[in-house]
Amino acid sequence: YKQSVDAFFRASEKRGLRMAAGKVMMDRNxxxxxxxxxxxxxxxxxxxxxxxxxxARLRYAVTPRFAPTSSSAQLKQAARLLNEYPxxxxxxxxxxxxxLNENDEEIAWVSDLFPESKNYFGVYEDHGIAGxxxxxxxxxxxxxxxxxxxxxTESKVSLCPTSNxxxxxxxxxxxxxxxxxxxxxxxSDVGGGDSFSMFKVMNEAYKICRLNDFNLENPGLGLYxxxxxxxxxxxxxxxxxxxxxxxxxxxxxxxxxxPTLQFLLGYYLFNEPINFEKLLxxxxxWIAVFIYLKxxxxxx
Numbered sequence: 001y002k003q004s005v006d007a008f009f010r011a012s013e014k015r016g017l018r019m020a021a022g023k024v025m026m027d028r029n030x031x032x033x034x035x036x037x038x039x040x041x042x043x044x045x046x047x048x049x050x051x052x053x054x055x056a057r058l059r060y061a062v063t064p065r066f067a068p069t070s071s072s073a074q075l076k077q078a079a080r081l082l083n084e085y086p087x088x089x090x091x092x093x094x095x096x097x098x099x100l101n102e103n104d105e106e107i108a109w110v111s112d113l114f115p116e117s118k119n120y121f122g123v124y125e126d127h128g129i130a131g132x133x134x135x136x137x138x139x140x141x142x143x144x145x146x147x148x149x150x151x152x153t154e155s156k157v158s159l160c161p162t163s164n165x166x167x168x169x170x171x172x173x174x175x176x177x178x179x180x181x182x183x184x185x186x187x188s189d190v191g192g193g194d195s196f197s198m199f200k201v202m203n204e205a206y207k208i209c210r211l212n213d214f215n216l217e218n219p220g221l222g223l224y225x226x227x228x229x230x231x232x233x234x235x236x237x238x239x240x241x242x243x244x245x246x247x248x249x250x251x252x253x254x255x256x257x258x259p260t261l262q263f264l265l266g267y268y269l270f271n272e273p274i275n276f277e278k279l280l281x282x283x284x285x286w287i288a289v290f291i292y293l294k295x296x297x298x299x300x
Contacts, residue, residue, distance in 0.1 A: 005021060006051070022097070061097045096134040102138040119143055121146040
């Protein structure tokens with residue numbers, strides 16, 4: 001419901017949490033009290049985006065539950081929201097989350113509901129909601145064609161091992177996802193599994209890999225999958241915080257320190273050769289930096 005998502009974002013903002021969430025879009029094949037319609041789901045989602053997206057540490061994720069509970073008209077509205085809020089130099093675009101290829105019965109159902117699409121992933125691609133801002137949960141029973149298109153569209157996958165084992169959905173193929181270069185993360189699937197603990201999720205992911213005869217030669221891979229999201233976000237958060245504290249200009253100047261130290265270490269410590277052009281470039285860059293800093297100081 002729109003009201004519950006609004007309350008969730010409000011509580012997240014109060015606690016300074018990094019959250020991406022959205023109102024579930026669902027207009028068929030569900031209890032009547034939980035269903036909306038394409039225009040209502042678009043309108044409610046848009047209002048929530050305008051209110052919460054990119055506010056503090058929050059982002060909005062367009063959330064069609066999954067293909068069986070969204071009509072073609074509603075999936076087009078989800079694509080409309082993605083297109084209306086793209087990523088640019090100043091803002092991060094909205095995300096999209098939904099489910100894909102969780103079990104055989106669901107796949108057969110999707111095929112009946114969308115006979116014009118080649119496969120389950122094709123339903124999402126045909127409606128314009130595949131891409132590098134879209135995260136697809138489960139992705140267990142993928143065809144080769146689907147693996148290829150997921151990779152080509154740079155779509156993301158979130159594996160849910162505790163949920164898949166608890167519901168008997170099947171075993172994901174991490175080796176196959178890695179071979180196609182598809183970005184992968186781990187998730188609990190919230191109510192679909194039997195634990196909210198990401199350490200248990202990681203434990204079950206390891207077991208599924210072994211059942212599929214995929215040897216995690218690096219024992220840290222599970223931890224990497226678990227921390228991939230936070231490790232991407234933390235540097236961005238620190239950079240934004242730095243800009244808030246000292247301004248964009250001085251923060252940008254700090255980036256010159258590392259290559260300068262590398263330059264000096266290479267020359268003095270490792271006796272790397274240096275020609276006139278390199279030396280001239282080094283001094284010209286720092287002359288420009290000092291001019292900028294002098295101007296910045298005088299203005300402030």
